[in-house]
Amino acid sequence: MKGARPVGYFVHHQGRGHAERAAAIANRLIDLRPVTLFCARDDIFPELKSGIRIERIPSLFEPSGREAPAMASLPMPETVHCAPVGWPNITQAFAHIARWFAEERPALFVTDVSAELGHFARLCSVPHVAVLQHGERGDPGHMAAYESAVGLLAPYAASLEQRDRPQRLRDKSHYASGVGVDCRPFPTREDARQRLGIDPDRELVLVVAGGGGEGTPTAPLTLGARAEPDTLWVTIGQVRSEWHETPPGNLDHRGWVDNPRDWIAAADRVVSSCGNTTVHMILAAGKPWIAVPEWRYFDEQVCKAEVLDREGLAAVARHWPAHAAGWEKLWAAARLIDPERQRAVIADDPAADAAAWLDETAQRLWRGAPPHPPLEVVA
Missing domain, CATH: 3.40.50.2000 (Glycogen Phosphorylase B;)
Known part of the structure; x- marks a missing residue:
């Protein structure tokens, strides 16, 4: 040197x-x-x-x-x-x-x-x-x-x-x-849930909101959570609500957390935007995943979502689902994703x-x- x-x-x-x-x-x-x-x-x-x-x-x-x-x-x-x-x-x-x-x-x-x-x-x-x-x-x-x-x-x-x-x-x-x-091997689902105090038998959908915009809108999440009353929906990161929402009891907003890896490991399914850090963490974890691009200059997240869709790594929504059937269609696609193919990208x-x-x-x-x-x- x-x-x-x-x-x-x-x-x-x-x-x-x-x-x-x-x-x-x-x-x-x-x-x-x-x-x-x-x-x-x-x-x-x-x-x-x-x-x-x-x-x-x-x-x-x-x-x-x-x-x-x-x-x-x-x-x-x-x-x-x-x-x-x-x-x-x-x-x-x-x-x-x-x-x-x-x-x-x-x-x-x-x-x-x-x-x-x-x-x-x-x-x-x-x-x-x-x-x-x-x-x-x-x-x-x-x-x-x-x-x-x-x-x-x-x-x-x-x-x-x-x-x-x-x-x-x-x-x-x-x-x-x-x-x-941080793409190191993730903790097991069981270990992560024990640390987080989450019922090991309950289905968990994690919504990962990034920090580069105004926050993930919660109105579409209320529709997805309400359609699955036995499933726990948790958001981490920045979210934004609207006056007309009627939040169901199984939707829990945790805000910014210091242990996103534990939350991702604990999740059965994941929803997120397409920020670079978020994308690579979820790929490294290997999960059924719905990706919804946010507005960014030069359509950065839209183009990233198109690539994820092309490679079969995420179920990509062009916009937030506006009804329960929209969510179910995306989850059907997300369940077909191969976690090993996701992890191989890292x-x-x-x-x-x-x-x-x-x-x-x-x-x-x-x-x-x-x-x-x-x-x-x-x-």
């Missing part, structure tokens, strides 16, 4: 998945070369190994109240997604990163996720790796970022790639299925593999380059 160029890693602070996979990779990469994480928050990361630095930067996505209102309605060029004009936060964040580029002369800059920072790294003559996500991302902004990247890091299996992903992008992609997600040690790939990419790119003293930074 001595003398190795560092890796910079931008981490989006929405949700949990970006920080979790960045931490997992950084904890392996730090044994090979220095790592610096750039994020608007420093309190969202799991435990990091000694030596990993976190540089707080202003948010690129949230106004500070100091923006120039006259420029708020300027049209966005098709080559970018989030590049408003007159935002001091963005100016300061980019200046912070540019100064680090000049002082540290990094081997790579990883973006998870920001097409604009990918463009920025390339324009600063710093090779960058873009984290690849599902979604309708064939627009000029995404494609320019992907084309200019020296590599793409996909936090899912190659078998879950979208059919419309160009082969030239697949060829420079590293697939790390389940990276950052990689054994994706974080270590991703870290090794990043290190090998850096070595290949910088082979034969002279030593890297810091550049002169003009004040």
